[in-house]
Amino acid sequence: MNQTTEAAMTAAEAHNREFLVFSLGEEEYAVDILKVQEIRGYENVTRIANAPDFIKGVTNLRGVIVPIVDLRIKFHLDKVEYGGQTVVIVVNVEDRVVGIVVDGVSDVMTLSPDQIKPAPEFGVTLSSDFLSGLGSLEDRMLVIVDIDKLLTSDEMELVERVAE
């Protein structure tokens, strides 16, 4: 809650937003830095039975049980490997803590509003509902993910729906 207000304030003050840039395969993605709690290695994940394949399981984050989602599997990337470079970005969405597995984290970028272009209609894998836009940075293109919407969506199966 606080973070959203803070985010709004920052945006209002500076009009610029900061994003954490990470890579999935060859593509570069970005999430709002204020959603990110921490970055850690991929280790000690306990498998959960009968869960979708992109939910790798749960891990212990200083006493808190946190689910780990592999976005590479979710986005149907060809190469899914777990190595020293594999990182987990721990994000806070709607009072929940979730870890997302990515191929690597590169840097933190500041984008001004005119650098963020609206996202075009995408294919089936990643609906444009889950994107807040495309960031253009010189010759790079960042896919800005609306992590709140993505992780709480039905297809991620992370959140129990009341109807169930």
Add this chain to the structure above:
Amino acid sequence: MDITDFYDTFFEEAEELLADMERYLLELDVDEPDTEELNAIFRAAHSIKGGAGTFGFDALQKTTHLFENLLDHTRKGELALRRDIVDTFLETKDMLSDQLDAYRNGGEPDQEAFERICQTLQQLALEEIGQDLDGGGAAAPKAEPVPEVAPATPPEPAKPANDGQRIVTLLNVGEKDRQLLVEELGQLGEVLSHQGDEQRYDVVLASSDSDDDIEAVMCFIIEADQFQIRPAVSGQPEEADGEPVVAGEGQRVVTLFNVGEKDRQLLVEELGQLGEVVSSQGDEARYDVVLASSVSNDDIEAVMCFIVDADQLQISKAGEVGPPAEAAKAGAAPVAAANTAKPAATPEQAAKPPVKAAADEGARTARGKPKAKGPETSSIRVSVDKVDQIINLVGELIITQSMLDQTVSDMDAVADSALLNGMSLLQRNARDLQESVMSIRMIPMDFVFSRFPRVVRETAGKLGKEIELVTEGESTELDKSLTERIIDPLTHLVRNSLDHGIEMPEDRVAAGKPRTGRLTLSAQHQGGNILIEVIDDGAGLNRDRLLAKARENGLPVSDAMSDDEVWQLIFAPGFSTAKAVTDVSGRGVGMDVVKRNIQGMGGHVEIMSKSGEGTRIRIVLPLTLAILDGMSIKVGGEMFILPLSAVLESLQPAKGDLYAMAGDDVVLKVRDEYLPVVAVHEALDVPDAKTKLTETIAVIVQGEGRRYALLVDDLVGQQQVVVKNLETNYRKVPGVSAATILGDGSVALILDITGLHRLSRAKKEVRRPERTYQSLEALTDKELETSS
């Protein structure tokens, strides 16, 4: 900062006040009520009213207001208590709880119920106080039961000469109440006109009733100092007073000590709702607010008490401490007050202010002191979240400590003695810390037991039995989440004992027992468990009747069953031996629910009974849900935890004891019982698990009364684990009840015995043949054939 931030504080305080109120009401000796207790009940109602008013909870405020007025009469001895009156009071208290709940959940209380309770109270007041005053021959002229149609009563001595035309002036009365009052007055006579605003509202009334009668009616809705009654002689009410009313009667200086700026603003706003804030100045250390208002000091205090403490607050007459700037105005006050003195003051009215003032004083000191020096200084209110966070952190600390312990265990005892000593010290401190932190969640059983006097009283009343309730071990502590969940099952057991256990007084006398039955509730610690017992000295369970009833219900029973087994029959679904279904119990739903609830909390129920001497029902519960005695098992490369309470035994299945059934199912013969077999690796899709049945280990488990054999690869050991919720950040997982963190920092899932069985069945139904038959084929072909 917003006023809604104080809602929670109010709700919690109000809840405590209501609990106190109920306790006092139950303790009340109807024949010789203790004044202190009556005062306490009155104060509770009054405080709730104050808060309700502040936060705009109208229904709650009105109900408490009526209630308070009645209580006021009671403590002044004008209303003689009777059992049924106390019952009405208790009912009112329940209604207040309901209203409070409604507001707490952001809704509005049930309007019908609200009107009904108001009517009940009004009715009671009109009947009881009318009678009482008549009979007692009070010095003052009398408020009669308010007649529907004004009767031609002879004029009372104090009645104004003017033929019944009066002006009733209402001060600071909200619109709803005004309407209500005008309606009420309309029943007394004819309302000729009414006009004004919230601060001052004049109603011209033609009625032959005395001022006292009018006052009596109004008193149920507003305070005595919120209205004046004068004869309409001059016909110019406006000129008669106006300004001074407010200025004179209520100008007070409210002094705040050590109150921060935000709170000050809030308070000034609040005070503005009570009357007019003439001036406010000062700093944090001392802040004076001059307030013109006709509400009593007590009300002002009640409102403010939800924001500041009683000792941060001082209320004085404007003249006494008024700052220089206000001196002139304050000086004028007494004069103005004299101007507005009620012309029709009767002896009773004249006597009232001092009485009320004294009462207010009493209420203030009594409420103010315990607040300042009582429980608040020795305890603090902390949200459960914070406590849970500390428990989490301590759990982490323990895990880290045991990791370190493993690392240093192979060190040289001589060379690294300093480090090893430090480690053992750390271990001790960490355990102590864990114990202390766990104790924060513990609350005494008194929290549970204290609601039973009411239950027993009402149930006994309904059944026409005489019952004495004895509680033992109220200070025994139990985890808060468990105390909340034990209330329902316990209430059920108590009702059951009252209904079926304890006999009617006549039967008891005939059996040579004391007329009054005795029900004992006791709690005690035993190891890591708490024993809660419900003991009655009634007729005891009847073995023959239970067996007969069980046969009737088609349950498998035999005369050879032990007493224990027979007693457990009462927990079978749909089982009741009550001869008649009463509204207290006897429908046969319930006891099985009780058992399920208690098992859900990780406990169990034992029954001891002796015919003619009574029954003892014992609930055994773990002290906390945060820690679980678990058995770690291994399947494939994964570790799981089974709740130890569900594990009966474990064994290595022999070829000859395994039987295939209907293709896919396998049963295991253990002694004379055939148990369904559930393989953990199948239910939870664990890779690389042992698939040869005779190589696995069968753990016989019991969940919700069903036994089955759980196939696992290995038993690792027993250990206490800290239970972590999976749903906090994820969702419910079928077959898994929670998770825990092992010594190496990894997460292990705690299996849900009942859920696992369900999951395995569901999977078998949808399973693809080629995947699953492998292990079973191995069994059918090799094991079974060789064994037969």
